[in-house]
Amino acid sequence: MKGYSILASVLALVIISSVGCAQQEKSSQSAEKTVKSQILQVDTIPTLNATKLELTKQYCLENYGVASYKLDSPKIVLVHFTVIPTLEETVAYFQKDSIESSRTNISKFSQMNVGIHYIVDKDGSIYKLVPDTVIARHAIGFNHVSIGIENIAKDAADLTPAQLESNVKLIAVLKERNPGLEYLVGHHEYNDTSLAHYKLFLAVDESYKPHNKPDPGPKFIADLREKLKAEHNLTFMK
Template identity: 40%
Template sequence: MPRLLPLLTLASALALAAPAPAPKLDTSHQIQPSPLRQKLILEYIHQHYDPSATSINITPKMIVIHWTAISSLQSTLAAFGPDVLSGRDDIQRGGKLNTGAHFLVDRDGTIYKLLDETVMARHTIGLNRIAIGIENVGSGSLTAAQLAANQALVRYLVNKYPIQYLIGHYEYGSFRTSPLWEEKDKTYFTVKSDPGAPFMAALRAGLAGQGIKLKAAP
Protein backbone atom coordinates (compact mmCIF):
# COMPACT_ATOMS: atom_id res chain seq x y z
CA MET A 1 0.00 0.00 0.00
CA PRO A 2 2.72 2.62 0.78
CA ARG A 3 4.07 2.23 -2.72
CA LEU A 4 0.70 3.31 -4.16
CA LEU A 5 0.55 6.61 -2.30
CA PRO A 6 2.84 8.56 -4.68
CA LEU A 7 0.79 7.37 -7.63
CA LEU A 8 -2.46 8.38 -5.98
CA THR A 9 -0.99 11.76 -5.05
CA LEU A 10 0.18 12.31 -8.62
CA ALA A 11 -3.20 11.31 -10.02
CA SER A 12 -4.94 13.73 -7.65
CA ALA A 13 -2.59 16.54 -8.63
CA LEU A 14 -3.13 15.92 -12.32
CA ALA A 15 -6.89 15.90 -11.82
CA LEU A 16 -6.74 19.26 -10.06
CA ALA A 17 -4.48 20.72 -12.75
CA ALA A 18 -6.57 19.48 -15.67
CA PRO A 19 -8.37 22.21 -17.64
CA ALA A 20 -12.02 22.63 -16.77
CA PRO A 21 -14.19 20.80 -19.28
CA ALA A 22 -16.36 23.01 -21.44
CA PRO A 23 -19.92 23.16 -20.15
CA LYS A 24 -22.58 22.17 -22.64
CA LEU A 25 -23.13 25.19 -24.88
CA ASP A 26 -26.17 25.57 -27.12
CA THR A 27 -25.07 27.36 -30.29
CA SER A 28 -28.45 27.31 -32.03
CA HIS A 29 -28.83 31.08 -31.57
CA GLN A 30 -25.21 32.10 -32.10
CA ILE A 31 -24.78 35.39 -33.94
CA GLN A 32 -22.34 35.49 -36.82
CA PRO A 33 -21.65 39.24 -37.05
CA SER A 34 -23.00 40.61 -40.31
CA PRO A 35 -21.04 43.27 -42.22
CA LEU A 36 -23.41 45.83 -40.69
CA ARG A 37 -22.80 44.59 -37.14
CA GLN A 38 -19.04 44.57 -37.71
CA LYS A 39 -19.27 48.16 -38.97
CA LEU A 40 -21.33 49.23 -35.96
CA ILE A 41 -18.94 47.53 -33.51
CA LEU A 42 -16.01 49.41 -35.02
CA GLU A 43 -17.96 52.67 -34.98
CA TYR A 44 -18.68 52.12 -31.27
CA ILE A 45 -14.99 51.49 -30.60
CA HIS A 46 -14.05 54.67 -32.49
CA GLN A 47 -16.63 56.74 -30.61
CA HIS A 48 -15.89 55.48 -27.12
CA TYR A 49 -12.39 54.01 -27.04
CA ASP A 50 -9.92 54.47 -29.89
CA PRO A 51 -10.56 56.46 -33.09
CA SER A 52 -7.67 54.68 -34.83
CA ALA A 53 -8.74 51.10 -34.03
CA THR A 54 -9.08 48.66 -36.92
CA SER A 55 -10.12 45.50 -35.08
CA ILE A 56 -13.37 44.46 -33.36
CA ASN A 57 -11.62 41.70 -31.42
CA ILE A 58 -10.93 41.77 -27.69
CA THR A 59 -8.53 40.13 -25.25
CA PRO A 60 -10.72 39.03 -22.32
CA LYS A 61 -9.46 40.01 -18.87
CA MET A 62 -12.82 40.24 -17.12
CA ILE A 63 -16.22 38.56 -16.89
CA VAL A 64 -19.29 40.70 -16.23
CA ILE A 65 -22.48 39.01 -14.98
CA HIS A 66 -25.85 40.53 -15.93
CA TRP A 67 -29.54 39.85 -15.82
CA THR A 68 -31.69 40.68 -18.81
CA ALA A 69 -34.66 42.29 -17.02
CA ILE A 70 -36.68 40.31 -19.60
CA SER A 71 -38.77 37.39 -18.40
CA SER A 72 -38.37 34.88 -21.23
CA LEU A 73 -35.68 33.38 -23.42
CA GLN A 74 -37.47 34.12 -26.68
CA SER A 75 -38.04 37.77 -25.80
CA THR A 76 -34.38 38.11 -24.84
CA LEU A 77 -33.21 36.56 -28.10
CA ALA A 78 -35.52 38.90 -30.01
CA ALA A 79 -34.00 41.87 -28.17
CA PHE A 80 -30.37 40.86 -28.78
CA GLY A 81 -30.77 39.61 -32.34
CA PRO A 82 -30.96 42.85 -34.36
CA ASP A 83 -27.76 44.64 -35.28
CA VAL A 84 -29.17 48.10 -34.54
CA LEU A 85 -30.24 49.33 -31.10
CA SER A 86 -33.91 50.22 -30.63
CA GLY A 87 -35.53 51.80 -27.59
CA ARG A 88 -33.12 52.23 -24.68
CA ASP A 89 -33.31 56.01 -24.47
CA ASP A 90 -30.70 55.91 -21.69
CA ILE A 91 -27.95 54.77 -24.07
CA GLN A 92 -29.13 55.86 -27.53
CA ARG A 93 -26.55 58.64 -27.66
CA GLY A 94 -23.86 56.00 -27.23
CA GLY A 95 -24.24 54.70 -30.77
CA LYS A 96 -26.35 52.50 -33.06
CA LEU A 97 -24.81 49.16 -32.10
CA ASN A 98 -27.31 46.92 -30.33
CA THR A 99 -26.62 45.67 -26.84
CA GLY A 100 -25.70 42.03 -26.43
CA ALA A 101 -23.55 39.49 -24.65
CA HIS A 102 -21.35 36.54 -25.39
CA PHE A 103 -23.43 34.06 -23.38
CA LEU A 104 -27.05 33.83 -22.24
CA VAL A 105 -28.19 31.55 -19.40
CA ASP A 106 -31.85 30.56 -19.37
CA ARG A 107 -33.89 29.98 -16.21
CA ASP A 108 -33.33 26.21 -16.46
CA GLY A 109 -29.55 26.63 -16.64
CA THR A 110 -29.18 26.12 -20.39
CA ILE A 111 -26.19 28.10 -21.64
CA TYR A 112 -26.52 29.70 -25.08
CA LYS A 113 -23.42 30.96 -26.83
CA LEU A 114 -24.52 34.12 -28.65
CA LEU A 115 -21.22 35.57 -29.83
CA ASP A 116 -17.62 34.48 -30.09
CA GLU A 117 -16.00 35.63 -26.87
CA THR A 118 -13.15 37.40 -28.69
CA VAL A 119 -15.56 39.70 -30.57
CA MET A 120 -16.62 42.86 -28.74
CA ALA A 121 -20.18 42.98 -27.44
CA ARG A 122 -21.88 46.10 -26.11
CA HIS A 123 -22.81 45.16 -22.55
CA THR A 124 -20.75 47.22 -20.06
CA ILE A 125 -19.87 50.88 -20.57
CA GLY A 126 -16.13 51.53 -20.42
CA LEU A 127 -15.10 47.88 -20.26
CA ASN A 128 -16.38 46.23 -23.43
CA ARG A 129 -12.94 45.72 -24.96
CA ILE A 130 -11.74 43.56 -22.07
CA ALA A 131 -14.95 41.92 -20.84
CA ILE A 132 -16.90 38.79 -21.63
CA GLY A 133 -20.58 39.36 -20.90
CA ILE A 134 -22.83 36.68 -19.40
CA GLU A 135 -26.55 37.52 -19.37
CA ASN A 136 -29.11 35.65 -17.26
CA VAL A 137 -32.76 35.57 -18.27
CA GLY A 138 -34.89 37.32 -15.68
CA SER A 139 -34.44 39.92 -12.96
CA GLY A 140 -34.70 40.23 -9.20
CA SER A 141 -34.34 36.55 -8.41
CA LEU A 142 -32.24 34.23 -10.55
CA THR A 143 -32.47 30.45 -10.18
CA ALA A 144 -30.24 27.81 -8.61
CA ALA A 145 -29.82 26.31 -12.09
CA GLN A 146 -28.56 29.65 -13.39
CA LEU A 147 -26.11 29.91 -10.49
CA ALA A 148 -24.68 26.47 -11.23
CA ALA A 149 -24.44 27.27 -14.95
CA ASN A 150 -22.64 30.55 -14.26
CA GLN A 151 -20.15 28.78 -12.03
CA ALA A 152 -19.42 26.18 -14.70
CA LEU A 153 -19.11 28.80 -17.42
CA VAL A 154 -16.81 31.07 -15.41
CA ARG A 155 -14.60 28.11 -14.48
CA TYR A 156 -14.32 27.17 -18.15
CA LEU A 157 -13.53 30.72 -19.27
CA VAL A 158 -10.91 31.23 -16.55
CA ASN A 159 -9.06 28.20 -17.88
CA LYS A 160 -9.32 29.47 -21.46
CA TYR A 161 -8.38 33.16 -21.08
CA PRO A 162 -6.23 35.30 -18.74
CA ILE A 163 -9.25 36.43 -16.71
CA GLN A 164 -8.36 38.63 -13.75
CA TYR A 165 -11.72 40.02 -12.65
CA LEU A 166 -15.26 38.77 -12.06
CA ILE A 167 -17.87 41.46 -11.40
CA GLY A 168 -21.58 42.01 -11.36
CA HIS A 169 -22.82 44.74 -13.70
CA TYR A 170 -23.71 46.85 -10.66
CA GLU A 171 -20.03 46.90 -9.68
CA TYR A 172 -18.61 48.24 -12.94
CA GLY A 173 -18.43 51.85 -11.75
CA SER A 174 -15.54 50.97 -9.44
CA PHE A 175 -13.34 50.79 -12.56
CA ARG A 176 -13.89 54.40 -13.64
CA THR A 177 -10.54 55.45 -12.18
CA SER A 178 -8.74 52.31 -13.34
CA PRO A 179 -6.42 52.10 -16.38
CA LEU A 180 -8.75 49.36 -17.62
CA TRP A 181 -11.54 51.93 -18.12
CA GLU A 182 -11.60 53.28 -21.70
CA GLU A 183 -14.72 55.44 -21.97
CA LYS A 184 -13.84 58.81 -23.54
CA ASP A 185 -17.12 60.49 -22.55
CA LYS A 186 -17.01 61.02 -18.79
CA THR A 187 -20.75 61.71 -18.70
CA TYR A 188 -21.68 58.42 -20.39
CA PHE A 189 -22.59 56.23 -17.43
CA THR A 190 -25.68 54.42 -16.14
CA VAL A 191 -26.37 53.06 -12.66
CA LYS A 192 -27.03 49.31 -12.62
CA SER A 193 -28.31 46.81 -10.03
CA ASP A 194 -27.91 43.50 -11.87
CA PRO A 195 -27.48 40.67 -11.12
CA GLY A 196 -27.77 41.60 -7.45
CA ALA A 197 -25.32 41.28 -4.58
CA PRO A 198 -26.76 37.98 -3.25
CA PHE A 199 -26.27 36.25 -6.61
CA MET A 200 -22.69 37.50 -6.92
CA ALA A 201 -21.90 36.46 -3.34
CA ALA A 202 -23.18 32.95 -4.02
CA LEU A 203 -21.33 32.77 -7.33
CA ARG A 204 -18.04 33.85 -5.76
CA ALA A 205 -18.45 31.49 -2.83
CA GLY A 206 -19.02 28.54 -5.14
CA LEU A 207 -16.00 29.42 -7.26
CA ALA A 208 -13.78 29.95 -4.22
CA GLY A 209 -14.73 26.44 -3.13
CA GLN A 210 -13.31 25.26 -6.47
CA GLY A 211 -10.10 27.19 -5.93
CA ILE A 212 -11.02 30.08 -8.24
CA LYS A 213 -10.60 33.57 -6.79
CA LEU A 214 -10.97 36.57 -9.07
CA LYS A 215 -10.78 40.26 -8.20
CA ALA A 216 -13.97 42.29 -7.94
CA ALA A 217 -12.35 45.72 -8.10
CA PRO A 218 -9.11 47.23 -9.42
Protein backbone atom coordinates in the same frame (compact mmCIF):
# COMPACT_ATOMS: atom_id res chain seq x y z
CA MET B 1 14.94 -18.76 7.19
CA LYS B 2 14.49 -19.50 3.53
CA GLY B 3 10.71 -19.74 3.98
CA TYR B 4 10.75 -16.49 5.95
CA SER B 5 12.71 -14.77 3.16
CA ILE B 6 10.20 -15.93 0.58
CA LEU B 7 7.29 -14.78 2.77
CA ALA B 8 8.97 -11.40 3.34
CA SER B 9 9.47 -11.00 -0.37
CA VAL B 10 5.81 -11.79 -1.05
CA LEU B 11 4.69 -9.32 1.60
CA ALA B 12 6.98 -6.66 0.20
CA LEU B 13 5.55 -7.26 -3.25
CA VAL B 14 2.00 -6.98 -1.96
CA ILE B 15 2.85 -3.71 -0.16
CA ILE B 16 4.56 -2.28 -3.24
CA SER B 17 1.65 -3.32 -5.41
CA SER B 18 -0.82 -1.77 -2.98
CA VAL B 19 1.13 1.48 -2.91
CA GLY B 20 1.36 1.45 -6.69
CA CYS B 21 -2.39 0.87 -7.02
CA ALA B 22 -3.13 3.65 -4.54
CA GLN B 23 -0.88 6.04 -6.41
CA GLN B 24 -2.43 5.03 -9.72
CA GLU B 25 -5.94 5.48 -8.30
CA LYS B 26 -5.01 8.89 -6.90
CA SER B 27 -3.51 9.86 -10.25
CA SER B 28 -6.65 8.67 -12.06
CA GLN B 29 -8.89 10.61 -9.68
CA SER B 30 -6.77 13.72 -10.22
CA ALA B 31 -6.91 13.29 -13.99
CA GLU B 32 -10.66 12.68 -13.82
CA LYS B 33 -11.11 15.86 -11.76
CA THR B 34 -9.09 17.82 -14.31
CA VAL B 35 -11.11 16.43 -17.18
CA LYS B 36 -14.40 17.16 -15.42
CA SER B 37 -13.36 20.75 -14.75
CA GLN B 38 -12.79 21.27 -18.47
CA ILE B 39 -16.10 19.79 -19.64
CA LEU B 40 -18.74 22.47 -20.14
CA GLN B 41 -21.77 22.14 -22.38
CA VAL B 42 -22.22 25.38 -24.31
CA ASP B 43 -24.58 25.69 -27.26
CA THR B 44 -23.94 28.38 -29.86
CA ILE B 45 -26.59 30.80 -31.12
CA PRO B 46 -24.87 33.12 -33.64
CA THR B 47 -25.87 36.77 -33.48
CA LEU B 48 -23.09 38.28 -35.60
CA ASN B 49 -23.11 39.19 -39.28
CA ALA B 50 -21.15 41.54 -41.49
CA THR B 51 -23.44 44.49 -40.70
CA LYS B 52 -23.16 44.04 -36.95
CA LEU B 53 -19.39 43.62 -37.12
CA GLU B 54 -19.11 46.87 -39.08
CA LEU B 55 -21.35 48.62 -36.52
CA THR B 56 -19.17 47.21 -33.75
CA LYS B 57 -16.05 48.50 -35.43
CA GLN B 58 -17.63 51.94 -35.78
CA TYR B 59 -18.81 51.86 -32.16
CA CYS B 60 -15.29 51.08 -30.95
CA LEU B 61 -13.81 53.90 -33.02
CA GLU B 62 -16.32 56.42 -31.71
CA ASN B 63 -16.20 55.33 -28.08
CA TYR B 64 -12.76 53.79 -27.55
CA GLY B 65 -10.73 55.44 -30.29
CA VAL B 66 -9.81 52.16 -31.97
CA ALA B 67 -11.33 51.03 -35.28
CA SER B 68 -11.48 47.34 -34.39
CA TYR B 69 -14.12 44.96 -33.04
CA LYS B 70 -11.52 42.59 -31.58
CA LEU B 71 -11.50 41.78 -27.87
CA ASP B 72 -7.81 40.97 -27.49
CA SER B 73 -7.14 40.98 -23.75
CA PRO B 74 -10.27 40.75 -21.61
CA LYS B 75 -9.75 41.79 -17.99
CA ILE B 76 -13.30 41.71 -16.59
CA VAL B 77 -16.13 39.21 -16.38
CA LEU B 78 -19.28 41.31 -16.10
CA VAL B 79 -22.47 39.60 -14.89
CA HIS B 80 -26.06 40.69 -15.65
CA PHE B 81 -29.65 39.55 -15.56
CA THR B 82 -31.84 40.19 -18.57
CA VAL B 83 -35.15 41.58 -17.20
CA ILE B 84 -36.54 39.90 -20.34
CA PRO B 85 -38.22 36.75 -18.96
CA THR B 86 -37.42 34.10 -21.58
CA LEU B 87 -34.47 32.82 -23.59
CA GLU B 88 -36.35 33.11 -26.89
CA GLU B 89 -37.25 36.76 -26.35
CA THR B 90 -33.72 37.56 -25.17
CA VAL B 91 -32.08 35.96 -28.20
CA ALA B 92 -34.48 37.75 -30.55
CA TYR B 93 -33.57 41.04 -28.89
CA PHE B 94 -29.82 40.50 -29.22
CA GLN B 95 -30.04 39.28 -32.81
CA LYS B 96 -31.11 42.73 -34.04
CA ASP B 97 -28.33 44.73 -35.68
CA SER B 98 -29.41 48.18 -34.50
CA ILE B 99 -30.38 49.54 -31.10
CA GLU B 100 -34.00 50.54 -30.53
CA SER B 101 -34.55 54.29 -30.82
CA SER B 102 -36.58 54.14 -27.61
CA ARG B 103 -33.35 53.54 -25.70
CA THR B 104 -32.55 57.23 -25.81
CA ASN B 105 -29.87 57.08 -23.12
CA ILE B 106 -27.53 55.00 -25.30
CA SER B 107 -28.85 55.07 -28.89
CA LYS B 108 -27.46 58.56 -29.46
CA PHE B 109 -23.91 57.23 -28.97
CA SER B 110 -24.15 54.44 -31.55
CA GLN B 111 -26.64 52.53 -33.70
CA MET B 112 -24.95 49.28 -32.71
CA ASN B 113 -27.35 47.00 -30.82
CA VAL B 114 -26.59 45.77 -27.33
CA GLY B 115 -25.09 42.30 -27.20
CA ILE B 116 -23.66 39.67 -24.91
CA HIS B 117 -21.15 36.84 -25.06
CA TYR B 118 -23.07 34.27 -23.00
CA ILE B 119 -26.62 33.67 -21.80
CA VAL B 120 -27.44 31.33 -18.92
CA ASP B 121 -31.04 30.11 -18.93
CA LYS B 122 -33.01 29.41 -15.77
CA ASP B 123 -32.26 25.67 -15.96
CA GLY B 124 -28.51 26.38 -16.13
CA SER B 125 -28.13 25.84 -19.88
CA ILE B 126 -25.39 28.02 -21.36
CA TYR B 127 -25.49 29.64 -24.79
CA LYS B 128 -22.77 31.55 -26.62
CA LEU B 129 -23.99 34.45 -28.76
CA VAL B 130 -20.73 36.32 -29.44
CA PRO B 131 -17.20 34.86 -29.52
CA ASP B 132 -14.89 35.79 -26.63
CA THR B 133 -12.65 37.51 -29.20
CA VAL B 134 -15.30 40.03 -30.34
CA ILE B 135 -16.50 43.08 -28.42
CA ALA B 136 -20.14 43.09 -27.34
CA ARG B 137 -22.07 46.16 -26.17
CA HIS B 138 -23.23 45.38 -22.63
CA ALA B 139 -21.41 47.76 -20.25
CA ILE B 140 -20.75 51.44 -20.94
CA GLY B 141 -17.02 52.19 -20.82
CA PHE B 142 -15.92 48.57 -20.28
CA ASN B 143 -16.89 46.66 -23.43
CA HIS B 144 -13.34 46.86 -24.75
CA VAL B 145 -12.03 44.81 -21.79
CA SER B 146 -14.95 42.64 -20.67
CA ILE B 147 -16.72 39.37 -21.35
CA GLY B 148 -20.42 39.61 -20.55
CA ILE B 149 -22.76 36.99 -19.08
CA GLU B 150 -26.54 37.48 -19.06
CA ASN B 151 -28.82 35.40 -16.81
CA ILE B 152 -32.45 34.98 -17.82
CA ALA B 153 -34.40 36.57 -14.96
CA LYS B 154 -36.97 39.29 -14.41
CA ASP B 155 -35.20 40.44 -11.26
CA ALA B 156 -32.73 39.25 -8.61
CA ALA B 157 -35.36 37.07 -6.91
CA ASP B 158 -35.95 35.26 -10.21
CA LEU B 159 -32.36 33.96 -10.47
CA THR B 160 -31.96 30.21 -9.85
CA PRO B 161 -29.42 27.94 -8.10
CA ALA B 162 -28.83 26.25 -11.49
CA GLN B 163 -27.81 29.60 -12.97
CA LEU B 164 -25.42 30.20 -10.10
CA GLU B 165 -23.76 26.81 -10.65
CA SER B 166 -23.43 27.41 -14.40
CA ASN B 167 -21.96 30.88 -13.86
CA VAL B 168 -19.34 29.34 -11.56
CA LYS B 169 -18.38 26.68 -14.13
CA LEU B 170 -18.41 29.13 -17.04
CA ILE B 171 -16.25 31.70 -15.28
CA ALA B 172 -13.76 29.01 -14.22
CA VAL B 173 -13.42 27.95 -17.87
CA LEU B 174 -13.14 31.56 -19.05
CA LYS B 175 -10.34 32.16 -16.55
CA GLU B 176 -8.53 29.05 -17.75
CA ARG B 177 -8.90 30.23 -21.34
CA ASN B 178 -8.07 33.88 -20.56
CA PRO B 179 -5.51 34.05 -17.71
CA GLY B 180 -5.56 37.85 -17.89
CA LEU B 181 -9.07 38.02 -16.42
CA GLU B 182 -8.62 39.84 -13.10
CA TYR B 183 -12.01 41.28 -12.19
CA LEU B 184 -15.46 39.86 -11.53
CA VAL B 185 -18.04 42.64 -11.51
CA GLY B 186 -21.80 42.72 -11.20
CA HIS B 187 -23.58 45.19 -13.46
CA HIS B 188 -24.83 46.87 -10.27
CA GLU B 189 -21.16 47.50 -9.34
CA TYR B 190 -19.72 48.72 -12.65
CA ASN B 191 -20.49 52.38 -11.94
CA ASP B 192 -18.68 52.34 -8.58
CA THR B 193 -15.64 54.57 -9.05
CA SER B 194 -14.15 53.34 -5.76
CA LEU B 195 -13.67 49.80 -7.08
CA ALA B 196 -10.42 48.71 -8.70
CA HIS B 197 -11.95 47.76 -12.07
CA TYR B 198 -13.04 51.35 -12.72
CA LYS B 199 -9.50 52.34 -13.69
CA LEU B 200 -10.19 50.47 -16.96
CA PHE B 201 -13.12 52.76 -17.84
CA LEU B 202 -12.73 54.38 -21.26
CA ALA B 203 -14.97 56.76 -23.20
CA VAL B 204 -13.93 59.14 -25.97
CA ASP B 205 -17.14 61.10 -25.42
CA GLU B 206 -17.13 62.19 -21.78
CA SER B 207 -20.92 62.41 -21.74
CA TYR B 208 -21.19 58.66 -22.40
CA LYS B 209 -21.12 57.53 -18.77
CA PRO B 210 -22.24 54.45 -16.83
CA HIS B 211 -25.45 54.73 -14.86
CA ASN B 212 -26.76 52.71 -11.94
CA LYS B 213 -28.08 49.21 -12.62
CA PRO B 214 -29.69 46.63 -10.29
CA ASP B 215 -28.42 43.40 -11.85
CA PRO B 216 -27.55 40.77 -10.84
CA GLY B 217 -27.69 42.07 -7.25
CA PRO B 218 -25.41 41.80 -4.19
CA LYS B 219 -26.49 38.31 -3.10
CA PHE B 220 -25.97 36.59 -6.44
CA ILE B 221 -22.55 38.14 -7.00
CA ALA B 222 -21.48 37.41 -3.41
CA ASP B 223 -22.54 33.76 -3.75
CA LEU B 224 -20.75 33.59 -7.08
CA ARG B 225 -17.49 34.86 -5.62
CA GLU B 226 -17.77 32.50 -2.64
CA LYS B 227 -18.33 29.41 -4.80
CA LEU B 228 -15.53 30.33 -7.22
CA LYS B 229 -13.16 30.49 -4.27
CA ALA B 230 -14.43 27.33 -2.59
CA GLU B 231 -14.74 25.14 -5.70
CA HIS B 232 -11.99 26.46 -7.99
CA ASN B 233 -9.72 28.47 -5.68
CA LEU B 234 -10.38 31.52 -7.85
CA THR B 235 -10.44 35.02 -6.40
CA PHE B 236 -11.16 38.04 -8.56
CA MET B 237 -10.85 41.71 -7.76
CA LYS B 238 -13.94 43.91 -7.95
